[in-house]
Amino acid sequence: MPHLHPVVERVTARIAERSRRLRGDYLARMDAARLDGPARRELGCGNIAHAFAAAGADKAQLRNGSGGNLGIVTAYNDMLSAHQPLEQYPALVRMAARNAGGSAQVAGGVPAMCDGVTQGRAGMELSLFSRDAIAMATAISLSHAMFDGALMLGVCDKIVPGLLIGALGFGHLPAIFVPAGPMPSGIPNRQKAEVRQRYALGKASREELLDAEAASYHAPGTCTFYGTANSNQMLMEVMGLHMPGSAFVAPGTPLRDALTVAATEQALRISALGSDYRPLARTVDEKAIVNAMVGLAATGGSTNHALHLVAIARAAGLVIDWDDLDELSKATPLLARVYPNGAADVNHFHAAGGLGFVIRELIDAGLLHPDIACVHGGDLRRQALEPFLDGVTLRWREPPARSLDASVLRGVAAPFDSEGGLRRLQGNLGRATVKISAVAPEFRRIEAPARIFESQDALLDAFKADQLDGDFVAVVRGQGPRANGMPELHKLTPTLAALQDRGQRVALLTDGRMSGASGKVLAAIHVTPEAACSGPLAKLRDGDPVRIDAEAGTMEALVEAGAWAARACAKPALAGNHLGHGRELFGLMRRQVGAAEQGACSLFVDEDGE
Structure with a gap:
């Protein structure tokens, strides 16, 4: 295993020491919450009868079975392009859980507002607080004590941080984040930006501006620029909370469905009922948080995570600050140029080698902790693999040995900049x-x-x-x-x-x-x-x-x-x-x-x- 970069080692040790009491208290609470059998067996008869009354085909399993039950927390709505694909996920998850000897229920929904819609409007003043509301809604969803694991369905700006903060309150459970993927590429981002500037100067009509915006945001899936939503997906990868390579697989494809099925099966496998218990509290530790900060710097990710990562860390009993982020960024080379840091979008980035390439490069340079307890059952090096379908079978392979487009993605030996963003x-x-x-x-x-x-x-x-x-x-x-x-x-x-x-x-x-x-x-x-x-x-x-x-x-x-x-x-x-x-x-x-x-x-x- 490569030696850790001294800055990564020093910042990680500093966070661990700074957080010793808070983290110890958090882990003690999570350890005390672990159960020996299915969580629902702790409920009284009236409690559990309410919980399986409408469970249909899963009713017998929930009443008498020993298999795990997964709580689905979903941010689905059909106004957000990024979340519209999530509509079909619960049915797919229930089927996959049933086939694996378990069950799944939608535990609750969380609000999902769009900063693109509220930008410059009064509603934007609720945007950051929606993260905390989402965290609380996640906690309410999981509070029924029916679940042995959780699947988090969400993509965009405040939604993934809110889901993660809420899930960490139930950190004795494993939790896997299940994304939807980006929409197809629209007009080039710089062309859109040029029309916006001309409109600001009074040199483009509203109709011309609307045409440009509609050609950019035009289909189900995540917006393709590298803002907070796509930075969220990067973070879930480097923190080991996705099935490997899930971040930027297009919605509505067989590969995306196969990854959702695999996440369901894996969530059952890593519950306390299985042989490879991987509670969220142990996955999100100081090493995973440092990985997140390094990944943010290496890819030129969203400034919003200077706020979100601090809150996520605190939910896991960890204390970080902007000095940590600054020090890690100065030690991390910039490996990606994705709009607004370049002309490409995330589809181009993914095609050039994507997050698998980035993760492998950073591990080999000693800039990421490989030895975190990833939800897929391996360490972070396995997270660098990219998924593909061999017929109907989901498999993983190594990412490209070299970037397939050096204008978008580069290795540590020849980065775009010697330090992060x-x-x-x-x-x-x-x-x-x-x-x-x-x-x-x-x-x-x-x-x-x-x-x-x-x-x-x-x-x-x-x-x-x-x-x-x-x-x-x-x-x-x-x-x-x-x-x-x-x-x-x-x-x-x-x-x-x-x-x-x-x-x-x-x-x-x-x-x-x-x-x-x-x-x-x-x-x-x-x-x-x-x-x-x-x-x-x-x-x-x-x-x-x-x-x-x-x-x-x-x-x-x-x-x-x-x-x-x-x-x-x-x-x-x-x-x-x-x-x-x-x-x-x-x-x-x-x-x-x-x-x-x-x-x-x-x-x-x-x-x-x-």
Whole structure:
């Protein structure tokens, strides 16, 4: 086995030591929850009669049998293209479980909102909190104590993190994540982006824009750019939570169905009733979390995971921070160029060798822990295999020895960049994250006056009024989790990109989020402490000189130290962000939520209130 990279070894050890008490308490709870026989035998007669009353062909098995019963937690809805294929999964899973001597029931459904639909709308202020709602809905689904294992059906942005956080609350059970796969490639992503920029400049009609968007998002399956949804699938692979190679197999194909059947059979095999017990609590350990951070860096993945991975780790009794992510990213070469970090989409990436190639390269370089307890029954090296059908039989083979398209995918020996895509920034403006893999080196540093905006619409209004001239740092504050739920500000991307393309030096500085498809404009995001908590962004005034240096990892207001310390914080105007579109129902989450670097999560409060 290759020696681990010293940075990977050091960060893993640091996380384990930092988390020793919390992780020990978590594992003790999970070990105590393990049962010797089928979980349903612990229920009283009235309890279990309710649970199998409508079970049809599985009724006898659930009443008298000794086989395992799988809980299906599904994010199916037919508005989301990524989740529409999940409609048929429960029937397939039930059949596969029955054939393997077990049973399966839909334990519950979780909400699945689409950031693409809510982008720039009031509903986006519920988006991040939907992750925590999904985690709670997952816990409710599994709370019936009927299940010996779980299958998690979900794909998109907050959904997979929410499912995983919820499932970790039942970490004594094995859990396998079952994706749906990407839609076929539409128009090239850069062509879509070009139309968006022309529309922002008033040079393309709404009809032309809609034609471009509809040609890009056009069929069942996941959107094909490398945003949060597809980064989720990468994470499930490097954490060993998929059947090998499941991430980017197209929906509605025999191979996709075969992988779903295999996941069902394997979930029964690794339950406490089988001979290879692999509870989720033991799969998601500090090594798996480090693998996730390395995979994110190596592929130029979504900035949203600077939040989600912290929350996922905490659900498993582990504590990570942005220093861990920054250190690992600097040690990890960038192996993929997938839009917005390149021209290709995930289908091109998959055809070039995909995640199997990436995982093998990173293992061989000592950058991934191979010895994690993957759900498929082997270690992470087996995760690098790619699935195929030999007739009707599912088999796995080695990925290509070399990348089949070096413009999309490269090995460790000749990467696109010597380091990964994510950095931590810090200075007198607080701490933030930045994605540099899509930002050209000449745009990774800026020193310019601040232009202060209290909302993204205020910035767009200034652009439409032709008030955004010269170089500037656009400060959009009052967008943090306590303020308004930390919406994505991706609506600003075409406008800022258009300004940059016409020769202005611009950057975004915000306590909100950018999209998982963060693009070519420098964006210091997730600033913490946030403005609503009297964070430093609340001290900034129009015209203050600001320096953001992603290479050096710094962000500073260039204001004399004494004057900066004495300056009062402006209070964000948030009255209009708390009512309407369901936002009033999330007031408790806004009051409870932790800071961005703690995962912007509302779920975890220790006994001492910390």
